[in-house]
Amino acid sequence: MDLVTTTPRTFHAVRGALIAGAIGIAIVSAAVVWAVLSMRGLEGTARTDGTVLFAGRGDGRVVEFVVDGKRYTTTTATESVLHTYSTGARVPVAYDPADPADAQVADLHSTYGGPLFAGGFGVLIIAAAVVGYVYGRRKMKLREWLDRQGREIWVPAEHTRVRVTHHDSDSNRPSVFVLQGCWVDPITRRTFTAESDMLREDPSELVSFRGRVRVLYDPADPTRxxxxxxxKPQVRQF
Structure with missing residues (x-):
């Protein structure tokens, strides 16, 4: 029987970076819309100062304010590690002149804290995507150069090992693999290590079946x- 082994599937860094960048842009766009809606929600309101009555634990802090000699209350937004409200603190309040009971705390944290947090998270994703894209493009260019001008060497299977880089978040099973192979440069007699792209499957059986792996390297700089x-996969007769 003929057994043909197949090449492990790889992760495409550039494609993943583009997808992450698109997600980041979508989050930032949603945060901008959220901020605009929050700003429009304050249109037509009157402003006054309120006093935080207590700062106990909970999702919000009660704020009291006075309009035309009558006392009203509203609550702050959920607290975060970046901002807390202290008892007795003065905060701006926006209220409907026709119905002062319809009011909200109008400081930066309560009004724009959510959009700023979401937008900042989106910016971090975009930044990571840019780094991933640059890294992926460099890997692609190196790959193209090595395919055209790289020197070939075959590394025996016993000089390789599989490194697990990620585990599944639910089952904790290995999910991303990198194959490493060591060889001695015939010119410098120095030992170098080559790595594969990130793989979706464990390549151990493939390497064992083939008995060796192909390494392409730059003779002027074997670290490349x-x-x-x-x-093409090798075929073994049984």
């Missing part, structure tokens, strides 16, 4: 290298 799985 990669393990190549793109050659």
């Amino acid at each position: 290298n990669r393990i190549d799985f793109d050659q």
Whole structure:
């Protein structure tokens, strides 16, 4: 029987970075819309100062304010690690002139804290996506260069090992693998290590079946290298 092994599926860094960037942009866009809606929600309101009555634990702090000699109360937004309300603190309050009971605390935290937090999270995702994209493009260019001008060397399976880089969040099973192979440069006699792209499957059986792996490297700088799985799978007769 003929057994043909297949190349492990890889993670595409550039594609993943583009997807992450799109998600980040969507989050930032939603945060901007949220901020605009929050700002419009204050249109037509009157302003006064209120006093935080107590600062016990809970989702909000009671704030008292006075309009035309009558006392009203509203609550602050949920507290965060970045902002707390202290008893007796003075905070701005926006209220409906026709119905002062319809009011809200109008400081920066209560009005724009949510949009700012969401927008900041989106910006972090975009920044990470940019870094991932740059890294992915460099890997692609190196790959293209090595495919054209790299020197080939075959590393025996016993000189390779599989490194697990990520585990599944639910089952804790290994989910991302990197194959490493060590070889001695015939010119400098120095030992170098090459790595594969991030793989979706454990390549151990494939490497054992083939008995060796192909490494492409830059003769002028052997640290510029990669393990190549793109050659046609070998066939073993049984």
